Amino acid sequence: MPELAEVAFFARQWNAGMDASVMRVTTHSSARVFRESPAKRIASTLKGQALTEILTAGKQAAFRFSTDIWLGIHLGMSGRLFTDGSRENLAPWAEGDKPPQPTHDRLVLHMSNGTALVFNDPRMFGLVRLYRGDTTPPWWAAIPPALSSPLFTLDVLKKVLDSHPGVLLKSLLLDQRYFPGIGNWMADEIMWRTRLSPHNRVRALGNKEVRLLYKTIREVCNDAMEVVSKSWYPAPDNWLFNHRWKRGGRCPRDGASLLYEQIGGRTACWCEKCQRQIKNYELKIKN
Numbered sequence: 001m002p003e004l005a006e007v008a009f010f011a012r013q014w015n016a017g018m019d020a021s022v023m024r025v026t027t028h029s030s031a032r033v034f035r036e037s038p039a040k041r042i043a044s045t046l047k048g049q050a051l052t053e054i055l056t057a058g059k060q061a062a063f064r065f066s067t068d069i070w071l072g073i074h075l076g077m078s079g080r081l082f083t084d085g086s087r088e089n090l091a092p093w094a095e096g097d098k099p100p101q102p103t104h105d106r107l108v109l110h111m112s113n114g115t116a117l118v119f120n121d122p123r124m125f126g127l128v129r130l131y132r133g134d135t136t137p138p139w140w141a142a143i144p145p146a147l148s149s150p151l152f153t154l155d156v157l158k159k160v161l162d163s164h165p166g167v168l169l170k171s172l173l174l175d176q177r178y179f180p181g182i183g184n185w186m187a188d189e190i191m192w193r194t195r196l197s198p199h200n201r202v203r204a205l206g207n208k209e210v211r212l213l214y215k216t217i218r219e220v221c222n223d224a225m226e227v228v229s230k231s232w233y234p235a236p237d238n239w240l241f242n243h244r245w246k247r248g249g250r251c252p253r254d255g256a257s258l259l260y261e262q263i264g265g266r267t268a269c270w271c272e273k274c275q276r277q278i279k280n281y282e283l284k285i286k287n
């Protein structure tokens, strides 16, 4: 599932159409991704409009066109953005994953400079939305501030933690209402860098862990945007990221075999050797 930096990576691919105008639009008009804005309306509205701005926030992308038209794309589980010519050789596909198939193209914008901007989504949990206005759409304004921005403070984090004491920390990190853009790999990376087992619940954290967690959330977001959003691979070998996708992956810190375990409904990748359960945690739960 595309996370913060992958969404930024995909959105950047559409830079190829910047300042060019939409000549023609092809859609799979019955596709579920058009459940809020009908494909026909999107096609007729975008025709003749020039792409002027590309924004990303959390797991969403927004494309601004001339005359204040906004095209919002949520990539959902399997959505990807690219230009038609880079379909085969743009290769951020996971091991065993195939390049995107043309039959899964849901929206294609044929631009005046000869590029074709493609939104491809095999599973169709993604969403395409249209909005007209001189400011960002209401659904865009509702996305919480970026975790790397000055608005995400230690106090903001503390408030979120205080209101969810019984929740697994890793599950809370996946909650888009508080942590926009964090998905499974980033949450695992944060847990690994803080050396906390994914079995820890929020109430187990002391002040020291909370401060470390805050610093690490921002660090992982910045690292992801710096590396993954620009080139996808390779990420530095001292991240968990590089090792989690391989079979038989080992912890880059101590060489122990990585565990893959269903925790809170998602597969957590973690290292039993260096990620700890906070002491007396079980006692606290029972009491």
Ligand SMILES: [Zn+2]
Binding pocket: 251, 252, 253, 254, 255, 256, 271, 272, 273, 274, 275
């Ligand atoms: Zn380890």
